[in-house]
Amino acid sequence: MLVSLKSVLTKARKGKYAVPAFNINDLEFLQAIVEVAKKLKSPVIVQTSEGAIKYAGMENLANMVKTAAKKDLKIVFHLDHGKDLKIIKKALSAGYTSVMFDGSALPYAENLKLTKKVVGWAHKKGISVEAELGAIKGVEDLVSVSEKEAILTNPKQAAEFVKKTDCDALAVAIGTSHGAYKFKGTPKLDLKRLKEISKSVQVPLVLHGASGVSSYLVKMIRQCGGEIGCAKGNSDSEIKKAINSGICKINIDTDLRLAFTAGVRCKLKRDKKVFDPRQILGAAKEIMEKVIAEKIKLCGSGEKL
Numbered sequence: 001m002l003v004s005l006k007s008v009l010t011k012a013r014k015g016k017y018a019v020p021a022f023n024i025n026d027l028e029f030l031q032a033i034v035e036v037a038k039k040l041k042s043p044v045i046v047q048t049s050e051g052a053i054k055y056a057g058m059e060n061l062a063n064m065v066k067t068a069a070k071k072d073l074k075i076v077f078h079l080d081h082g083k084d085l086k087i088i089k090k091a092l093s094a095g096y097t098s099v100m101f102d103g104s105a106l107p108y109a110e111n112l113k114l115t116k117k118v119v120g121w122a123h124k125k126g127i128s129v130e131a132e133l134g135a136i137k138g139v140e141d142l143v144s145v146s147e148k149e150a151i152l153t154n155p156k157q158a159a160e161f162v163k164k165t166d167c168d169a170l171a172v173a174i175g176t177s178h179g180a181y182k183f184k185g186t187p188k189l190d191l192k193r194l195k196e197i198s199k200s201v202q203v204p205l206v207l208h209g210a211s212g213v214s215s216y217l218v219k220m221i222r223q224c225g226g227e228i229g230c231a232k233g234n235s236d237s238e239i240k241k242a243i244n245s246g247i248c249k250i251n252i253d254t255d256l257r258l259a260f261t262a263g264v265r266c267k268l269k270r271d272k273k274v275f276d277p278r279q280i281l282g283a284a285k286e287i288m289e290k291v292i293a294e295k296i297k298l299c300g301s302g303e304k305l
């Protein structure tokens, strides 16, 4: 069934585990997620970015997710990085059980005002809201402490922000970065800052940009002649520490894109005669399923339905 983000993350916060949030772009991504979630009895967050909506259409995506959310599953249907208020409003009527309003690029007062507005709209319908404070980008590229301070989430400000906006979850900037080609050096999470935020804020925290390509995925990408973009992602042990320090939702987008592409690349390279899209996409699904299972294990959300 479809459930709210708040219900799933409140339980995760108490149980000290995280729930993985996978971005989908088409049917194959959703099928892979549902298959593994069912097998491992894990709640999952299925999310679509504004880019995915532009590509596949909100109605198509919503209908697919609603159909997939059978009784024996717990799926949160979430809008990732909602920046356009028109798209957020549409999502609130399309069947999403959670939306993110990303006002992190706006001045603090503006972010607060608009987040509050979105929370007002969403809560009337029992829909959860994830907000963001601080900018999630390549901290490793910044040299000075003041530069880092300017973009990382401030614990005191976070407490005030959550109290004033009444948001249900907060995405924090603690040193992760979006995308595949992201770090020059070895990435490191600011776990001290995370613990401080977790102490001062009463809602579950969200980690974006935490792709950390596993040895399995690295092997698959290399085998098929692909290039590794994010070999320097955050390590699993660091992610585990982040979960122990208050992270309850982990966003996974890049890893699944890499898995999908590795599957397609492998199939086409190994089988020069293949022309059936079901065989090509089926190979992509297989690799995605393995990565999804790895992420569920890392989050500790198996057997938590």
Ligand SMILES: [Zn+2]
Pocket: 081, 178, 208, 209, 251
């Ligand atoms: Zn993100």
